[in-house]
Structure formats: structure tokens, C-alpha cells
Amino acid sequence: MNLRDRPRRLRTDGIRPLVSETSLDASDLIAPVFVDATADERVPIETMPGHERVPVDEAVARVEEIRETGVEAVMLFGIPEAKDEVGSRAWARDGVVQEATRRVTRETDAYVITDVCLCEYTSHGHCGVLEDDAAEDPRLTVKNDETLELLTKTAVSQAEAGADMVAPSSMTDGMVGAIREGLDEAGYSDVPIMSYAAKYESAFYGPFRDAADGAPAFGNRRHYQMDPANAREAMREVRLDVEQGADVLMVKPALPYLDIVRGVREEFDQPVAAYNVSGEYAMLHAAADKGWLNLEEVALESLLSIKRAGADLILTYFAEDVADAL
Ligand code: PBG
Numbered sequence: 643m644n645l646r647d648r649p650r651r652l653r654t655d656g657i658r659p660l661v662s663e664t665s666l667d668a669s670d671l672i673a674p675v676f677v678d679a680t681a682d683e684r685v686p687i688e689t690m691p692g693h694e695r696v697p698v699d700e701a702v703a704r705v706e707e708i709r710e711t712g713v714e715a716v717m718l719f720g721i722p723e724a725k726d727e728v729g730s731r732a733w734a735r736d737g738v739v740q741e742a743t744r745r746v747t748r749e750t751d752a753y754v755i756t757d758v759c760l761c762e763y764t765s766h767g768h769c770g771v772l773e774d775d776a777a778e779d780p781r782l783t784v785k786n787d788e789t790l791e792l793l794t795k796t797a798v799s800q801a802e803a804g805a806d807m808v809a810p811s812s813m814t815d816g817m818v819g820a821i822r823e824g825l826d827e828a829g830y831s832d833v834p835i836m837s838y839a840a841k842y843e844s845a846f847y848g849p850f851r852d853a854a855d856g857a858p859a860f861g862n863r864r865h866y867q868m869d870p871a872n873a874r875e876a877m878r879e880v881r882l883d884v885e886q887g888a889d890v891l892m893v894k895p896a897l898p899y900l901d902i903v904r905g906v907r908e909e910f911d912q913p914v915a916a917y918n919v920s921g922e923y924a925m926l927h928a929a930a931d932k933g934w935l936n937l938e939e940v941a942l943e944s945l946l947s948i949k950r951a952g953a954d955l956i957l958t959y960f961a962e963d964v965a966d967a968l
Contacts, residue, residue, distance in 0.1 A: 651671040663948045666942070668712030668968060672755065672915075673961035675708070675716050676853055677701050677732075678925040679723040679738035689849035691927050693959060695721060701742040702749045711896070711965040715753040717809065717957055718742055719854050722763050726774070727879055728771055729763030747804035755836065756800040758793055758810040758821065767858040767886055769812035769866060783865045789814045790943045794824035801830040809892070811838040814868040819886035834889035836915060840876035840902055841894045843867035846921030853920065876902045877909055895919040897944060900951040907952025918958035919949060 652661050678685065678695035684704075687693045696704045698888030705716055720739035723730035731737050741754055747754050761769045768776070789812065797808045808825070810817045818837045825833050843864050850859040868875060880891050891910060894904045894917035907914050922944065930937035941960040948956050958964070 651828065654659070664946055666946055666949055666968065667965070668961075668965035669714065669895045670949065670955055671713050671945075671965060672715040672717050672955060672957040673713050674719060674957060674959060675704055675742075676699070676719050676721065677738050677742040678721040680721060683802040687849070687853040689852050689924050691958060692963070693853065695853065698738060698741045698745070702745050705746050705750050705752045706778060708962055709750065709752055711962045712968075713961045713965045714751070715755060715955075717747070717755045717757060719748075719856055720762060725763055725765040727765055729760035730791060732763040733792065733799040734762050734932050734959045735799060735802070737757045739877050740799055743800060743803040747806070753806050754804065755807045755809050756797075756805040758791060758797045758800065758817075759812045760789070760796070760859075761812070761856040761858070762854045766860070767856055768861075769863065783863070784814075784863055786815050786866075787826065790816055790820040793817050794820045797821040797832070797835075798824050801825055801828065801833045807834045807836055807890075809836040809838065811841060811894075813863075815843050815882075816886070818883045822887040824927055835887065835894055836890035836928040837878040837888035838894055838917070839883040839888060839891045840899075840906065841892075842870050842899065842918050843868055844870065844895050844898070844919070844921070846895045846898065846919045848857045848921055849924045850920035870898075873902060873905060877905060880906050880910060884912065888912065890915050892957070895922060895954075896953070896956070896958075897922050900947065903951040903953050904949065914952055915955040915957060916951075916953035916965040918944065918948060918956055918960065921960065923959040938963070942967065945954065 676695040681695050681697045684694045684696050714951050718739050722738050743754055759769050761767050770784030776783050891914045892915040896916035896918040903916050926940050929935040
């Protein structure tokens, strides 16, 4: 045996940290928060252990709990008091996200990002204005161009409430450009846009749809979210968002799409975010519950993998736990 190359020399406890190529820090993480206008107390989300829907009155306290772990950025999702055909509570001045944003930005130092979408606010649960015969004809769902104006109003109302950054997630063609223009015209040219640029039509969103009560009443989101089979198309989607002024590029989900995270990292210079979605969280919890996996270890390994693939920031339900463990 004449082995000159022995990679194991660099795996002793003393040197591992020195040669580690990837590190994870609380400052890489964004914690999702669900604010529920219909709740008057915190309601645990069954499919996402450790997470709750909180009333507006509890939003500040919830964000402070997150900040105690070292995580400074939160993504707010809203469950409105009422839904209608167009989702008008999404852009209401006194809407649930607007109220929560106002309080959290005023009373804490958290960095507040708001989700810009209509599915939690529409009675049909789709992410935009419905086509006339959508319920009858499964090939039809939302009207793209008519939806742009509503998304823009939503983003502007969130900026007015104090949002530090807005994150459009509806996969409407042209949404980043429309929102950028709307924000600039309203005097919010300093508010960045984190676009859910490559968002797949994924079964991993299941627990979130329970949590945010945003499942489509009929049909699916295939007409606007991406086909999991496609990678080149993701680059095209991302390029369009970059051309329209996206500041941060998000890939969603994360773990089943690490090739896309890597592809976006290599092709573009903007910061890359990945959304470690509800199903990715729920499945690790379910296995850990059975005693089949060590939750803390698999959570850390998952987030490390997402960073290694090229993500600069990670939106994850593990944010608090992992930040605590670090
Ligand atoms: C809204 C939205 C969804 C998620 C984030 N924003 C649901 C969807 O598109 O169906 C899913 C997040 C998760 O699963 O954690 N458009």
C-alpha cells in the first residue's frame, strides 16, 4: 500500500472546522410566521409541529421569540377574516398582514418580509383572478394580466405598512416588473423584491395549505406553477425576473430542487434564496416522531445541503430550532 492521498487526514476534530467549505449561521435564516385574523389565541398547526397561527395581537411576541434565537428575518403570511372572489383583503390597509407588519416593524428590530399572493385571500384559493369558466374547465384557472394589478396593490399596501421587503409568490408572468413599477411610483424604490422566481407545482406544499388555509377549491396550480420535470425552464423564469428587477431570487421547494439552486447560483449574481417548504419540514418531523431519524441532525444537515448547493438565504420552519442549536 502506497497511499499518498489520504483525505481522512483532514477529518480530525481539530481540523474539520478549518477546512469546512460551508457554514450555517442564524443570519442566513428567515422564519415564516402565520398571522390569523380569525384567531383570538394561538392555534397550533397540526401538520407543522412547533408552529402556530397567531392573532395580530400576538405577532410582536411571536417575532420576539424568533429573534431570541438569533434569527432576525421573518416572512409574514396572513389568514384574513374574510375571503372573496378577488382576494381584496390582501391589499386592505387594515388587512391582517398590514396590521401585523405595522406593529412588528414599529415595535421590534426584525427584518419583515411579506408574502405577496392572493391564494390565502380568495374564496376559490387560486393565486389570482379566476377565468370565467375556471370551475368547469380544468384547463383554465387564473387570468394572468388582470392579476398583476391586484398583486401590485398588495405589495404597495405592505410597503406602506412598513414591510422591509416584499416576496411575490404567485408565479404570475410579469409580476416582478409590475410590482417594481408600483413600488417605485408609490415612493418605495428602496424596498427590494425577493421573487419566488422558480416555484414548482409541488406536493410538498400540503401542510402549508392547511396552515394558511390556501388550498385551491378546485383544480390545481399547474397552469401557473412550474412542472417539476423542468430545469431549463427555471433558468428562463429566473432570467425574466432578473430583467424585471428582482433583487433576490428564490427557488422553491429546496431539497428536491437543489440542482435548480445550484443552477441559479452559477448563472446569476443576485443573492439566491431557497424555501425549505412545509412538506420538507413535516416529513422529517414525522420520521423523528417514529424514532427513525434524529430531528436536530437531519434538520441541520438539510439546511447545510441547501447552503452547499448555493443558497445564500434559507426560508425554513426549522429556523428557530437550528439557530438555537448552532
Ligand atoms: C402561496 C404560498 C404557498 C407556499 C408559500 N406561499 C402555497 C402554494 O403555492 O400552494 C408554500 C410554502 C410551504 O409549503 O411551506 N402562494
